[in-house]
Amino acid sequence: MKVGILGGGQLARMIALAGYPLGLDFVIIDPSNVAGAIGLANHLHGAYDDKVLLQELAHQTDIVTYEFENVPASIAQFLAHHTQIAPCDQALAIAQDRLIEKKFFNDLNIPTTNFAAVNSLNDLEQASKTIGLPAILKSCRMGYDGKGQVPLQGPEDLASAWNSMRNAPSIIEGFVPHTREISIIAARRPTGETVYYPLSENSHSQGILRVSRCCIDDPKQQEAEQYLSRILEELDYVGVIALELFDVQGQLLANEFAPRVHNSGHWTIEGSETSQFENHLRAILDWPLGSTQSTGYSGMVNFIGGLPPSEHVLAIKNTHQHLYAKQPRPGRKVGHATVRANDHALFESSLEQLIQLAEQHRS
Amino acid sequence: MKVGILGGGQLARMIALAGYPLGLDFVIIDPSNVAGAIGLANHLHGAYDDKVLLQELAHQTDIVTYEFENVPASIAQFLAHHTQIAPCDQALAIAQDRLIEKKFFNDLNIPTTNFAAVNSLNDLEQASKTIGLPAILKSCRMGYDGKGQVPLQGPEDLASAWNSMRNAPSIIEGFVPHTREISIIAARRPTGETVYYPLSENSHSQGILRVSRCCIDDPKQQEAEQYLSRILEELDYVGVIALELFDVQGQLLANEFAPRVHNSGHWTIEGSETSQFENHLRAILDWPLGSTQSTGYSGMVNFIGGLPPSEHVLAIKNTHQHLYAKQPRPGRKVGHATVRANDHALFESSLEQLIQLAEQHRS
DSSP states (O other), X not given: OEEEEEOOSHHHHHHHHHHGGGTOEEEEEESOSSOTXXXXXXXXXXXXXXXXXXXXXXXXXXXXEESSSOOOHHHHHHHHHHSEXXXXXXXXXXHTOHHHHHHHHHHTTOOOOOEEEXXXXXXXXXXXXXXXXXXXXXXXXXXXXXXXXXEXXXXXXXXXHHHHTTTOOEEEEEOOOOSEEEEEEEEEOTTOOEEEOOOEEEEEETTEEEEEEEOTTOTTHHHHHHHHHHHHHHHTOOEEEEEEEEEETTEEEEEEEESSOOGGGTTHXXXXXXXXXXXXXXXXXXXXOOOOXXXXXXXXXXXESSOOOHHHHHHSTTEEEEEOOOOOOTTOEEEEEEXXXXXXXXXXXXXXXXXXXXXXXXX | OEEEEEOOSHHHHHHHHHHGGGTOEEEEEESOXXXXXXXXXXXXXXXXXXXXXXXXXXXXXXXXXESSSOOOHHHHHHHHHHSEESSOHHXXXXXXXHHHHHHHHHHTTXXXXXXXXXXXXXXXXXXXXXXXXXXXXXXXXXXXXXXXXXXXXXXXXXXXXXXHTTTOOXXXXXXXXXXXXXXXXXXXXXXXXXXXXXXXXXXXXXXXXXXXEEOTTOTTHHHHHHHHHHHHHHHTOOEEEEEEEEEETTEEEEEEEESSOOGGGTTHHHHBSSOHHHHHHHHHTTOOOOOOOBOSEEEEEEEESSOXXXXXXXXXXXXXXXXXXXXXXXXXXXXEEEEEESSHHHHHHHHHHHHHHHHHTOO
């Protein structure tokens, strides 16, 4: 079986590495000649919207999936005419637009922070009164890793914030003093069989995920699964999905979902019986899903903008290194490492060492 | 860093899959165009003794290793003049000849079954009296998966057994009614740092390994480590090594060693904190070695001559599939699957289902 992937970055790389043992082969489309999955897949070199390439991808593979959600719905629909795709274009369309996404959550009775559409400075001024300040102004589309987001501390910030959006359709979201940021990842196959991973607790800095920890027996697990199950069933979803939530003194508020494998689930490679990458493939191929049970304590640290020497990473007990074959530049995720251990003290000690090491090499 | 591998079969494939997350790239030499590691490494297509190819391999890579031990010593020495190699040619030379290997064990006070050199029918007749019958006649060289071995039940078998050897230098080994076959795998880096995996208990059939189980807290662990440590130190060994032993009512007798990653260690991919494949790379690159601690109960079943459908393999709880991209033919290893679980009853139940499934598709 051959799987096509739109995008050849680290997510495609890790999907391919999980897929070879299953007997799968891979074809990627990527405009770059140095993307992380090159060398691990047949590479169709060109733009994601090149219809000749897309037809070639459909021709060479049995099913096509994505490593990012910003695939134009028209491309997904074009592909769907030529081959099987997963997840569906509807999931992509919703995840691409923060306003549509928030309304989608609310339609499913999944709580969110207060929000309002902003298409003008006047909209923003009005909404800031009902939502209250502080708040955050975000562009509806193309936001990731904190891009396209401006904090609003007081009324004096509104004009410059709106200017920075360059008239792009936007959304204002009320600021919530959340206790913690969590995410839940699930995999669902066409039969409806669904598996949920243990919650991840996530620490961001400058809008970029730095640390995710697997939460074993978390008290909010069941509630998060209930919310995510509504999304999965509404979309008749196939593949892996990640739902990010704020835990505000015990109340969960949905922030956004990603219709793909997710950075906050990288610890599943070692920390779960079956990784999110393997379960994504098993889900889209309609194969039995693997157990998501945690194999012990685990947590992941991103390498951002620079890589510690491998000898230093691997000298930390029970650490597993994952490099993405990307050139470091400031703010760019170039790898991660996971600590997994049966012993809690060993886990905490190694994770702390790893966080410090990653910080020393961050740029 | 780039690693060269002589051979592009399943062992090279699994070394490469373990190496990409470490940031490594791979170049293989293999005479086949359909070997399992092709697509996962730059492929130099040709014979293992093609000196132009060997120089090209040395030129393209930082270090060269092997996926099989039958590399002629002259090739290893040739390579060693052009690049770094690991393990050393001496380890290859000893492992290639059963008689030299057995003498090597005895010189290190590692017990073996009784044996004698056989270079004629007369030698065989004499030796069968001192060694006793039943016994086994083996060619000294090029034996694997039970090939080049003839059982000797009584004196009437001697002439035909010797004829089948076609005058090849041979060895007669006394038959031992062993309680069980075990193996121990270790990794050693140039600094001398060494890690030992938990023992594997191995079941063969028709000379081919079928099932290996990780033995947690085995009473013979320490003794096996002591024997293997003598070999590692004598050879100043670098890389992963496997030592096969018979356990004869509690007495360990060394059978043979393999200077490479080993089929009886495939369960380490999921069942150990760090796999034998990753530790082989860390060892030859002189990086800190990873923990070999078992992550739970684990065992591996080989797929021989035929593959069960993936849907059936993956429907067995906690099963992990590893296919080799090889065409099935009778007696050929084409994949394996590992069961790993924290729960003992689940482990035993899944392993039993997997053994039965593999047996149904064996040829």
